[in-house]
Amino acid sequence: MAERYGGRFSPANARREGPPGPPVSRWDRKRRSRAGGRSNILFFLPFLFLWDAFLGPAQDFVPAFAAFAALFLAAWLTRQGILAEEAYDARPVAKRPAIPRKIFASVLTGAGLLAGGLAGDAGLLVAAAWGGIGGLLHLAAFGPDPLTDKIPDGVDGFQSDRVSRAVAEAESHLTAMREAVARLRDPSLDRRLETFATTARGLFRSVEADPGDLTAARRYLGVYLMGARDATLKFADLYGRERDPQVRADYERLLEDLGTSFADRTRRLLQNDRAGLDLEIEVLRDRLGRET
Template identity: 30%
Template sequence: MRDLRRHQRPSDAPVFDSGLNVMFLAAFPLVLWIFQGSLSGVATALLEMGLFSVALRLISRGQELQRAYDLAQVATAPKLPRKVIGSALIGIVVFILAGHHFPTLVAPSFVGLVATGLSLTAFGVDPLADKGADNPELLNRIAAEHAWDQADDSLSQITDRIAHLDDADLTLKADATRAMVMGLMRSFGTDPRDLARISKLVTKFTEILRAETDRLERSWHEDNYLFARKRFILKLDVLSESFETHAREGSQRSGRDAFDLEADLLLDRMPRESAA
């Protein structure tokens, strides 16, 4: 589930909640009570304002988590029911206020329960169950999207480095290679076994391409940069062809993957081919 956290991250954008703002204004008479009441009345008003502030803050945070939960494809239910607790605190505030006007606790208790119920009706209860965690198809799709994003980021970093060399043809070729790799990767869909195999091929391809880019950059401002450029293009062609072949065939060998072995053989063979 670690890879799925980004699918349940709450939005950082502020959201105007008119209901909470109206409830905040409803506490204004408590401020007047501080200046007009007795010492015990002032203490009660401060307690009421404190409870009411905590209640509104809990409900506000609960609303944020609710919006994130509704937008997410996969999400876990909040461990702390903030909206329920906030509504209960509002009921307690109303109970205390009503207790000053009735000789018994029956009426204040009823009014407090009504206030809690109205708050829950207005803002709802917190999500009670995890969302999407029991849907294998959805989880596989999200895992595949995460793998695609990681691969695309890694390849984009390499193509950006090549673009900084200010060679239009080389940049175009690198971008085309990245598009080919990502197109093949996405064509395998979301099956976990296919995804694991193609991800292994992409990882090895990226490692070799990154090493070759390091080598090209070191030679770019030297006298033999044309030879380094030709070597890089040749190796990129061979690597791309080898990757596409093994990705489409889907063949595997015991122990080391076929593409892994061929890539290492290519590394040993390239210096001799370049020298020739």
């Protein structure tokens, strides 16, 4: 019989004070992705050159196929660059993308149009002009990638690195949990896990906004999520074989306990931040009162 996950570090065994926080929807903090529309159109344009490669003159095959490959890769890099920029914008503390995908996409767009112009017998100068204009228009339309790290005022690089590593580790645990549950092909469980992930990310964002909270939240980002990941992997293996409703109920209670504990920790951190702000305001008022 499956046993409910627990232990000395289990949030369910911690004493919780005060009323539970408001329920968190999995759609909270969600925004419509910009990785669509214009970026999706870019995937259709390369096939115009692929058509010419196979149906046009034989001497145009190589430049036309090169144009197709460059433009298709540029479209993929553009989409990935937009997603990376959205993740960067959504976090108060973030490292710049390791690869400037949108800038590389602009260069590839220019190279693809240059090759396409050569395939159409436009001449080197005209093809180069097409490539240059196309690359600049791509850069103007989608913008460059973030080129600097995002660090809040008053936070040094060492603190931001610690927070970034802790959050990256926590996100890897959530990813492992999501992949394990996805194997079960159960939309209800997927939604339940996503609701917990949204609650957990609320704690991540709180720590990123105030890296000084990392010490108080480290156990949640590390030990608790690691335990939840291990429990999820075992649950996916067991439930995938037997489909035992009791095993599922135990796992759903685990997610509920974890969600409550993470929401409670986030609420406490916010209360501590508010108390610290109130104290600083009171001290400042006292100083101003003595000086006037």
